Amino acid sequence: MTLSGKKAIRYLLAIILIFSLNFAIPRAMPGDPLANLLGEDVMLTEESIVELRAKMGLDLPLHQQFLNYWSDVIRFDLGYSYHLHSPVCAIILSRMKWTLLLAVPSLVLGAVLGTLLGALAGWKSREACQKFETGLVLMIYCTPPYFLSLLSLYALSFKLGLFPLKGFYSTGSALDIAHHLLLPVVVMTLFSLSRNYMIMRGSVIQERGNLYATYARAKGLYGEEILFRHVFKNAILPIITLLALDFGFILSGALFIEIVFSMNGMGNLIYDALLSRDYPVLQGSFLVITIMVVSANLLADLLYSHIDPRVRWQ
């Protein structure tokens, strides 16, 4: 079997496994599956329980339920949130764009800055200045994302009043949204940067010991020229796959940062759903996040085979 065929099967398996998990969780957990599927704060009379049970197909045999679940998922029907009184899919779509607005710029900025700074740090890892920088990045790497955002929110927004305290917008103009997003994006970027930085630094330290780097020096190239013409290309390969996996990390990080900055994206949606035990929303969010992470991985795989000829030829 070709490499891409194998990869495709793995992605398909991942999707099937995660969706099945999502089917199994409310039915396997302690308590009434109906309550687990509707959310716990929904008040129901005896008749409506029977009616809803029939309507949702919970009295059918399990394999029939499983088939019904799949046909629902394929039609993007993720259930109905009785707590928010609207279909889960619509809620998530309206919230997702805000979370992406926060996560994607941070991911891109973090990747670019992280690889560049990390490459330089790895190249000159023995200089005192670089060591200090690495220590600083390491501190950020070790802090939980929400703690740093709490501190920056307190210092910059609350005490100094430089940034708005909450939300994505107050008037809705592009400038206003950018002003609201600036601080959260900077914090997220720092986190994504710190991860890429550490990986790139290690990768460059490993690559610079190779003979081709010595040859480039012997050929007459100087310091940074060797780094960016020869070493960088090889050192960046592990970053590309990690970037896709990091997408999941960034999304989860964005959830926490949204909670701290009171922004109405996926993070607060999940947090509110958690407080009111609104299970359909929780599960739907999990599914959507999974689909995004898997597609990011697929994208990275395609990109990787495009960039690295050794993979292409296999």
Added chain:
Amino acid sequence: MAGDFKKILSCKATYWVKIWRPDIRGVRMALFGLLLFLTIFILAAFSDLFAPHDPWNRFEPFLAPCREHILGTNDLGNDILSELIYGSRVSLIVGFGAALMATLIGTLIGLLAGYFRGLIDEILMGITDVFLMIPQIPLIIILAAFLRPSFWLVALIMGALWWTSTARVVRSKAMQIRETSFIECSRSLGFSHTHIIFSDILPNILHVIMPKFLLTIASAMISEASISFLGLGDPTMKSWGMMINFAFTRGGFINGYWWWYMPPGLCITLSVLSLVLVGFSLEEHEEETMRIE
């Protein structure tokens, strides 16, 4: 001749000697990390000796730091310093539990995949790839929301999800060692697969597993803190994440009670840092010795 002798000696050097050979670059960082970690470990083990008060005892609420309560009290009147010291327990238990489980699963899967190759390798690595793509924090949030939150549960879920990177590293190392002549030797002497895997290959990859283990503890500790911050922590235990959560939701931030939210945050950062420092310097050392060989 002298070079040969040196080579034999370095081959015979056991794992621990390899780690503590004094010429490691960044050994100071590793030592600093180790000391920091030991401090936190001792605090957790003997919390009742170090804590000035019972963390569940109620005094006057919202006290500023004073002689009796060095870090003041929270909204319920619990002594914050005592909470902080007891909080180290949950962090360490969850971190160690999750990392131990993840490392055991990862090592086993990596060894089997790397040693047997072929179909077993395909299947096991396929499973690893699938697990790698599950967004972990959202899954933990969902499971913790359905089940009654307890720190055992959180540790168990993390352990069941986080073995993937260990499995990958162990596999590639096992594949290398499998081709060496001493394994060939064991095989031609008729030793069983189990014996070769666990007595010949495993001891030779322990030095790769160790830093992975430490880094897994570190990330489990961060995640535990994040989950407790969401209010999904174990309500019967004091934890750092939960302290920050209470400070955030019950007015500690708005009123600027830094003694309430700063110490737990710093504690999380420092304990993660201690593990990461040791883990990274072990990994770096490992890469350097590989190049020399």
